[in-house]
Amino acid sequence: MFKVSARTILELGSELISSDIIAFYELIKNSFDAQTKNGVTINFDITLQRNEFKKIDGLLNRKEISLESAIELIVTALDKNSIYYKEYFEFIKNSNSLDSLNENFKIAQNNFNRITISDTGVGMSPDQLNENFLVIGTSSRKKDIDIAISAKSGTSPYLGEKGIGRLSVMRLGNYLRLTTSTEKSQEESVLEIDWEKFSQLDLMLDQIEIKAISKNKEKEWHGCIIEISNLTENWTRKRVDELIELEVAKLTDPFEDVRKRPKIFIHWNRIRISIPSMNRKLLEHSHAELRGSYSVENGKPYIKCHYIVRDAGVEHPIEEDIYYLTDVDLHGLLVGDKLNISLESLISIGDFNFECYWFNRQKLKAIDGIGNQKTARELQKQWSGIFLFRDGFRVFPYGEDDDDWLSLDRKALAHSGYSLNKAQFIGRVNISRIGNPQLIDQTNREGLRINDEQKLFIRILRNTIQERLLQFLKSIKKQYKDKKINIETIETDVNSLKKRADDAVKQLRSHIDPEGKEFFEDLQQTLFQYADFSKNAKLKIESVENDSLMMTELAGIGLMSEIIAHELARTAENALDTLNDLKNKEVSVDIRKGLEVLRGEMNSLSKRLRVLDPISIAGRQRSENLDLIEVIEDILDLHKPQFIRHKIDVQIIEKPNHKIMMPIVKGILIQIFANLISNSKYWLKIKKDRIISFSPKIEIIIESSPPTVIYRDNGTGISVENKDRIFKAFFSLKEESKRRGLGLHIAKENAEYLGGKLYLDNEINEETSRLHTFILELPEAGNLENKK
Incomplete structure (x- = not known):
């Protein structure tokens, strides 16, 4: 017979209840399973x-x-x-x-610091308290759910079934006081547990006596009150606000009408905190949306999706598409001929539906009823993610910032061009315990158990959300990109339309009474003005395009030239200092050492002069078949004096053990890195000024397939709010004398010129809560050859 040590309960709780929101989630679900009539109330009483x-x-x-x-x-x-x-x-x-x-x-x-969770549910009798609450892994709910699944009708009688929710309280605090009563009982039961007793190493579980006591009710009530004290975490109003905004708001389905959602009330020291609800006006302004359903009728599965694209990145009318696949299509698409998942899973997966809204954050504008562009973007970010809900309650961790359950980001990184990522989506997938009995939570609440149905489920969503939507967007872009405005064509069209309008006016004039002469003269004058406006617009567009191109070219060279000029000045000054030190000295060991220093400075000077050729407009267009790793090492060596001078530790911490040979326009790559390094140098210095013991670092990772450079520093980082702004021309947060705001803008354009892209990774640094990592994706060799 097994014996269980008392500390096993603590280990079990820490493994199965992995976060605060999971702990609250389990306790909230228990209240609704107890049929609470007035929702669930959570009080944070923090003295x-x-x-x-x-x-x-x-x-x-x-x-x-x-x-x-x-x-x-x-x-x-x-x-x-x-x-x-x-x-x-x-x-x-x-x-x-x-x-x-x-x-x-x-x-x-x-x-005197407590978290209290209370409800007005059916409550528990003393027997239920001892036989159910104090039994880990109770089977009573599981039996009822299995009966409902067998009947294949109605909804699940319970949200939870594993009997581990009571372990949630130990996540939040070391002491529990539970008070409960049923509607008709004249008594209430009180159970107290000191979880710290379970930490004694040599104590067995059966040696800890826990028993509920009963007493007369002081007032008529029913339900359950869970008081948690000896709290293990530091609770602040700010932390609770963040928990509500980021987690509790998405605990139940935010797509549903707020009046129909399960009621959750949260108070901080007697002050009620509102739980945000999603403004559906935001969804109406998405750039693309899809609604889909997977159904099984008469033993045959099918999928139907309706796509609407409002803006694919080019001028086009609203495009719609219906995506419909039958069981044969699904077999070929999702199962394949290797049958690595069973055909039966196409049926046993059950019915489910989903809706997703895609946003091109760069083009998201102000929305009436929501606010300006910044507010709209922040709102989209707040609700971004594709969430999974079972019977209206969240399935974790799907939809969280660091969870990529549909591999949208991974696939986006694999694309060298147009791609989708999870931060661009707001979406939900709805399943049910009765309708999808094989899609079951893992015991630790870290997603669904891996089985054939789960694999199929993921494949369906990836295909419809990532692959199909991406293909539709690309097809629209391809269809209309060649129909973009052509200035010469417009001029011809306008002249042709003017001639036709003139002819029509002349014909109308011959049929209209002379008193209408003034009307026709006004009409004709309007046509003349329109033709003149079109001509001037054409000239203006051409001027802007030429000026923009010249600005980008000259600004790029100007920034790089300034860096090199600075280094040239330093080299010359160091050479002069060395010569002054050698003045009036005999040729000796000191002179020889001085000459070695001078020679080193001159070599550095020569290297910087050689850089001027590849950054010239003509020179920087030339590509050579070079090793990407060697080019990056050369670039870092070029900046080595700066790194030494600013005491910046720069390392390539990871790279392939083979060369990455590819056509490279070296000058453009030099410019990209020069701007990244320039920004790092500035902000590392800012952090060094703030923290004396700070050690500046730049780390680079080089990957080969596809060629990718990951660049990060440990400086101040970039705020999430400025993630999209930093690549915009003339945006800068540097001091005025250093403020240009063109560096990253040019670096991004240069990356695109190479057929790649430069962007900020979404990973938030735990220490700074900011973004620190740039990713430079370069095309495969063949793609760059085509770019040439």
């Missing part, structure tokens, strides 16, 4: 934040503060809005020594 407690506790332990000062410091830090403020205050104010204050302080902190 003293944990971080403040630790700071003051440290002073008390080290006895670096007087008793009076310590009490005053504690009282000042308490939140007077907390319902436990007076109790906390009374508990510590009468302490007569630092030792007693230290002890009382810990007790007060554990007791």
Whole structure:
């Protein structure tokens, strides 16, 4: 017979309840499974934040503060809005020594900071409390759900079935007090658990006695109240706000009418915090959308998708397409001839539906009823992701920022041109426990269990969302890109239309009374003005295009020339200093050393002069078959004096063990890196000024297939809000004397000239909560040859 140690419960809880939102999710679902009538209420009653407690506790332990000062410091830090403020205050104010204050302080902190989850559900009787709540992995709900699945009708009687939700409380705090009562009972049951007892290494599970007690009700009520104290995390209003905005708002299906969604109420120290709802006006302004359904009728599966594209990146009318596949199509598309997943899974997967809205964030504009462009983009970012909902509740972690469950980003990186990524989507997929019995959560809530149905499910969504939508967008772009405005054609068309209009006016004049002469003269004058406007517009467009091209070329060379000029000046100054040091000295060891320094500076000067040729307009168009790794190493060597001077540690931390031979326009690559390095140098210096012990670093990773350069530094990073702005011409956050705002704009255009792209990776640095990584994707050798 197995024996279970007490600490196994703690290990089980930490493995299965992996985050705070999962803990709240499990407790919220339990309340709805208990048929709560008025929703679920979560109260954060935080009298003293944990971080403040630790700071003051440290002073008390080290006895670096007087008793009076310590009490005053504690009282000042308490939140007077907390319902436990007076109790906390009374508990510590009468302490007569630092030792007693230290002890009382810990007790007060554990007791008077609480998270409470309450509902008005059916509650539990004493027997149910002992036989169900205190049994890990109960089977009662699973049996009821299996019966409902067998009946193949209705909805699931429960959201949860594994019987592990009660482990969620230990994620949030070390002490639990649960009070529950049923509607007709005159008593309420109270269960208290100190989870810290379970941490004793030699204690077995059956040695910890936990038993509910019953007492008479003081008032009529039914439901469940879970009070969690001795909290393990530092809870602040800001943290709760972020939890609500980023997680709780998406816990239930945000696409549904807010009035129909399960009710969740959250309070911070008696102040209610509203839960954001998604504004569907945003979806109406998406650049493309699709609605799809997968169904099985009479044993035959089929899929139907309706695509609407409003803006594929070129001028075009709204395009629509219906995507319909039968069971044979699905077999060929999703299963294939190798049958690596079973054909039966096409039926056993069950019915589901989905809708997705795609946004080209660069073209997302102000929306009436939402706000300006910035507000619209922020709103799209807030709701971005393709979420999976089962019976209206979220399936984690699908849709989270760092989750790419449909491999949209991976596929986007594989495309050298037009591509889609998960940050561009807002979408949902709806499944149900009864309709999709094989799509089951993993026990740790980290996605669906991997089986044939799950594999098929992912393939269907990838095909319809990523591949099919991308193909449709590309086809529209290809169809209309050759129909873009042609100035010469417009001029011819306008002249032709003017002639036809003149002829029509003459014919009309002959049939109209002379009194209408003034009308026709106005009409003819309007035609003349339009023709003149068209002519001037043509000249203006040509001028703007030429000026824009010249500006880009000259600005690129200008920026690079300034960098080189700076290095030339430094080299000349160092040479002069060396010669001055050697003046009036005999030829000796010192002179020879000085001459070696001078020779090194002259070699550096020569190298910089050689750079001028590949960045010239003519020179930089020439491609050579070079090793990408060697070119990058040469570029870094070129900047080595800067790195040494600014004490920047620059390393290629990962690269293939073979050459990457490809046609390379070296000058353009030099410019791209020069601008990246220039930005890094500036912001690394800013961070060094702020943190004396900071060690500046630049790290580069080179990948071969496709040729990709990942460039990152450990500087201040780029805020998420400015992610799209940094590549815009003339946007800069540098000080005025260094502010040009063309570097990254030119670098991005240069990358596109090479047939690649330069962009910011979406990964947010945990330390800075900002973006630090640029990705330069270069085309395969054949694609670059075509670009030439």
